[in-house]
Amino acid sequence: MTPTALIGGTLLLPDRCLEGHALVVSAGKITKVCANADLPAGVVQRDIAGLTVAPGFIDLQVNGGGGVLFNDDPSLEAIKAIGAAHRNFGTTSFLPTLISDTVEKIDLALIAAEQGLAENTPGLIGIHLEGPFLSPQRHGIHNPAHFQTPDAELLDRLKAPKGGSLMMTLAPEEVPAKLLRQLSSRGVKLAAGHTAATYAQTVDALKAGVTGFTHLFNAMPPMLSRAPGPVAAALESEAWCTLIADGHHVDDAMLRLAIRAKADGRMIFVTDAMSCAGTDATSFQFDGKTIRVRDGRCEDDAGTLAGSNLTMIDAVRRGVRELDLPLHIAVNMATFQPASFLGIEAERGSLKPGSRADLVFLNGALDLVAVVQDGNLEEL
Incomplete structure (x- = not known):
């Protein structure tokens, strides 16, 4: 296959915007990645002047999209449909996410993910189980009837x-440290969420294998002067923190402060998208409840937030426009940081030799012009 060089555009690297360089794909x-003057002979050149190239977005929390909810249908067909819906918004890698459900649903979801990985399903990089080891005090939209106490069988x-990641959101105070270490030793990526843990309990969990926090601020105690809780532990640790930057889950001012406070930059955009994402739906069903979509906010009749209607391109745009982030930082939170959390940064999440050619192309208005997966430049 003849290599193709994309020239004339801006390349978004994890730490800067790069001009005057070409991206060679084969x-x-x-x-x-080289200066235009250093292009090797024989490559096909393609001019993308006026466009910015970024790695394809990586979403670690995708409950649904395109009218499909993973909890309703934990199958490979559902995974494919959800992935296709979010690909339209720049997501080229994702974790289908199962909200707390029955053990039978968990089994089906794990089997579907294994099948999808074996078949190289486009975009699928594993699975995220949000629950069932969560705090009844911080259950949010989750049904506490589905919560479990960890046992050997489960x-x-x-x-x-095989070939993918298992991310698990859990309340660390509900899981003994021994079991946290056991899960971590099996390669499970542990994130604290839907938790009532104290600061001390959270710090102990970080020592036992927790390396992330799911939707920081949401479904966890607030940070107080004499009760810093999990938020303070997250911000001062080297763990990664996911954020839902839809303007509804967390006030933008708090997001700006948290991002500035996290000196290591380990902040990640997630969508927490429900079935309505990518559709015009004004309501959907979840676990026997009617969830209504109003002005981008998903909530039940009691006003409890139920996931989001967010897409990754909108999260990146809001990062730039509402959170005052440079474009390369906002994109970094949707690409390199989630890849790093999962340990797949060598192959996804950045524009560097050896990485998959999963690419998004943006114009000056941050409109999504094209999405390329697996180097298929015919889509550009």
Whole structure:
């Protein structure tokens, strides 16, 4: 396959915007990033003047999209439909996410993810189980009837699938440190969320294998002067924190403060998208409840937030426009940081030789012009 060099555009690297350089793509991979003058002979040049190239977005929390909810249909067909819906908004890698449900649903979801990974389903990089080891005090839209106490039989099911990642959101105070270490040793990426943990309990969980926090601020105690709680532990630690930047889950001022406070930059945009994402739906069903979509906010009749209607391109735009982030930082939170959390940064999440050629192309207004997966430049 003849290499193709994309020239004339702006390349978004994790730490800067790069001008005057070409991105060379061949056989589905990025093979070179070089100054235009250093292009090797024989490459096909394609001018993308006026466009900005970024890695494809990576979403670690996708409950649904395109009218499909993973909890309703934990199957490979549902995974494919959800992935296709979010691909239209720049997401080229994702974790289908199962909100707390029955053990039978968990089994089906894990099997579907394993099947999808074996078949190289486009965009699928594993699965996220949000629950069932959560705090009844901080259940949010989750049904506490589905919460479980960790036992040997259930724990035996929980291991990273072949060729992919298993992310698990849990309340650390509900899981003994021994079991946290056991899950972590199996390759499970542990994130604290839907938790009532104290600061001390959270710090202990970080020592036991928790390396992330799910939708920071939401479904956890607020940070107070004499009760810093999990938020303070998250911000001062080296763990990654996911944020839902839809303007509804967390006030933008708090997001700006948190991002500035996290000196290591380990902040991640997630959508927490429900089935309505990518559709014009004004309501949908979840666990026997009617969830209404009003002005981008998903909530039940009691006003409890139920996931979001957010897409990753909108999260990146809001990062720039509402959170005052440079474009490369906002994109970094949707690409390199989630890849780093999962440990797949060598192959996804940045424009560097050896990485998959999953790319998004933006114009000056941050409109999504094209999405390329596996180096298929015919889509550009």
